[in-house]
Amino acid sequence: MSTLGSFIWSIADQLRGPYRPNQYGNVILPFTILRRLDCILEPDRETVRDLAAAYENPNRLRIEVKKATDRPFYNTSKYSFANLLKDADGLEDNLVDYIDRFSADVDVFEYFDFKKEIIALEKAGLLREIVKSFGAVDLHPNVVSNADMGDAFEYIIRKFNEAANETSGDHYTPRDAIRLLVDLLFAEKDADLTEAGIVRTLYDPTAGTGGMLALAEEHLLAQNPDARLSLYGQEYNPQSYAICKSDLLAKGHDASNIAFGNTLTSDAFKGRQFDFCMSNPPYGVDWKQYAKAVTKERDEAGPYGRFAPGLPATSDGQMLFLLHLAHKMRAPEDGGGRVGIVMNGSPLFNGAAESGPSNIRKWLLENDLVEAIVALPTNMFFNTGIATYIWILDNTKHLDRKGLVQLIDGTSFWTKLRKNLGSKGRELGDDDRAKVLRLYADFTDADPELSKVLRNDEFGYWTVIVERPLLDDDGKPVVDRKGKPKPDSKKRDTENVPFTYSGSTAGAAAKTEVIQAYFDIEVKPHVPDAWIDWAKVKTGYEIPFARHFYNYVPPRPLAEIDADLEKQVAKILDLLHEVEQ
């Protein structure tokens, strides 16, 4: 818990009345970041003003400022917290001037819609007091380290999220879920990460307020304090974007790799790939308004485009993010990349053979990209009690894991929360997380009741159309011009034939033999006149997660139950006598 954070948050007490608690963040967050930047800029203010007078071209100015101050950003206003309060009547205008004169990369105030907030504060007669309060807190890096500032800012974000959760349907990923995702994401690569001075890129295409990036960074730095990390993110909600970027600025990061916009329609990092990618995309949210752009990209980008393997139904866009991330992994020849993504159950099984979702699964499995899928406990998220799954993708799997997918049932590893946070009534404690990681690490040796390792081809099946002859009034088959019997569409039946039928391990390659064997054993004996329409055979993939973790528990023997019943009757009679005495 950050004392600085709670101190800053307490400034919000002055807002009570005109502001509701869920609006406090709109004031506190931008003011905190403004004051932090103000303190950072204070020593060089004169230098920068002189440079600004000398160089009008912003690009040139940026270079000169960087040379003189070693910072990419600057502010050219003659106002700062030091003198804002001196001009009593001009406070509102001067503050606006101050935030207007930041260099272009400090765009967060615009996304916080901060000018509107300044006007509202002035109207409510609160602006002066708030500026005074923030001016009294020294946030200079010599006083407040990057780490402490990071903690304080995180505390404020959490307070803001807690207040906002009550009213908004927004989708925040709880930290315990992120921690597990991050641990799994780095599980295979932790050894590499201890290398001194290693440079790694982290990417979140649905960055939100930056929670995943922050925790992933924390994890990596704990492993290797010398690691140099670059954080990349994209976010389409203006306020979340501003918070995410401010958080990085507060921690002294280069925030220029946090981009505003919609990843699905305008990927800000086109052509870039990353070492570690992670995402908690929205589930069951439709993408109708982007459908045109996405389909256009699919049609124009060719077979290697990110959406080439298939498109999900427009009612649910989560698999688009899955595809997007699969294309964002660093290429195997450059060292490979890894993905961790949280989704609900539907990407495991939705869609029939050769539908978009099935084709996406087919592409992922046939390219051996799915390393593990972990079922999380239900009631883990703030706004939904739905069952969720972490998918781990890897394009350079460890030799032992090649061709295999590990399914882990983590649904029983949770600790009850003392008090529910929205729908969240459970959390993954440190022990719970350790258990899941142990199952992951034990791989083929893990407890089979909780972990299964399956070959990629075990998820495949063929959908086969079985036809039967159309009979005329005399009961004779009707034939077409080539003399072949015509099918009776009313008797048409479909069969799903698993790749693994009768023990086959050859996967898709054994199509003809396996389907024929299935037909001969399962269908022909019951309908001798049936035939397969080979032209209509379709290939599908599904991951029936729950089915693999089902255990048949036979009923107790009748004799055993009867013995218990006899004993029970005797006991009841004894007790009855006692009562009746």
Next chain:
Amino acid sequence: MTNAHTDLAAAWTASIPRHWCWMRNKELLFEAQTLSTDGSEELLSVSHLTGVGPRSEKNVTMTEAESLDGYRVVEQGDLVINTMWAWMGALGVARHAGIVSPAYGVYRPRPSAPFEPRFFDYLYRSTEYVIEMTRVSRGIWSSRLRIYPEVFLRMAVPVPPLEEQRAIADYLDREIARIDTLIEEQQRLIEMLRERREATIRSVLLSGLDAADKGPSGVELLGAIPRHWRMVPTRHLCTITTGSEDSGNATEDGDYPFYVRGREVLRIDHYSFDGEAVMTPGDGQGGTGKVFHYFKGKFEAHQRVYVFKDFAGVSGWYFYYFLSTFLRPVALAGSNTVTMESLRRPLLADFKIAVPPLDEQRRIMAYLDDQTAKVDTLIAEAERFIELARERRSALITAAVTGQIVMPGVA
């Protein structure tokens, strides 16, 4: 046997007699698609407890659809599956013709299929087959799983010869009826024990344990009480107050019990009361005059829960016995409605308790504690018996439909 293996088939295979065969449901059944034209047929519903039967016979709380046009026609002997509740076992073979909601799956036996509806009603509703159906169901929420017709029709099922199906069904009809009777009798026993418990308490609270000269209590419903007892309004026996908390302040593992309006006692982090007390809610869904608590120690109470404390001349536990036994009948007798919306403080303050001398109170409490403990144990044991009988019912059905019980007269 067929090779269309499900895990259930794998588990059952060992026990299925050699002369039975495995078939897939699609070989026995087809999906019946006939729709009602005017909805005039008998409306059926499907329950996991009783199978398929006329809706009018069942206590259905859901509202009926406005029009029954487009409902599915069910013939006698059809299998009806409630697609959304199959995982709860809401399915069965129809004993009457009728119609069901279009959300249900209706499967009709193929004309030449070896299908004795009563046998398959037992089989499809057996615990193991229902679990298997759940396993192949799909859904994002575990409570909203659906079994799709093509999936159900592909499932494997063990099929005995028709004659044996009938023998097994006859056997189960007889045996299950016996078990169900046994369960009903045990439930009646439990009811009688509750009645006895109540009667013992009432009688002792109004007559004591010793033969004593009795006189009118002044409360018509209570009749006579020993002459040396006193009838005292609660306001002279204790302080009556209420809590001041809201249910929302409960925490899962708080340090103190938190008495709210329902029967369940919650937990909370802080306390306002410390000592011996009796609690009853002033309103709420728990049923006014039905929920009573006794506690000694630190606790918290809801703002609509009355707290009786600082007892003088009466033991708190004795007070609890009397209040919980007589408040409702006496207060209801004096009101002109059959339900109590809320309890008002004056009614509670004026409510009269029959108070024996303290040492007699002590003897009465000891006697009642002993008697009620015995009856409560007996009730718990009877409930355990019912549980075992239900287990036997389920195991017997599984054993019979998998051929583990030899049917007399069947080769």
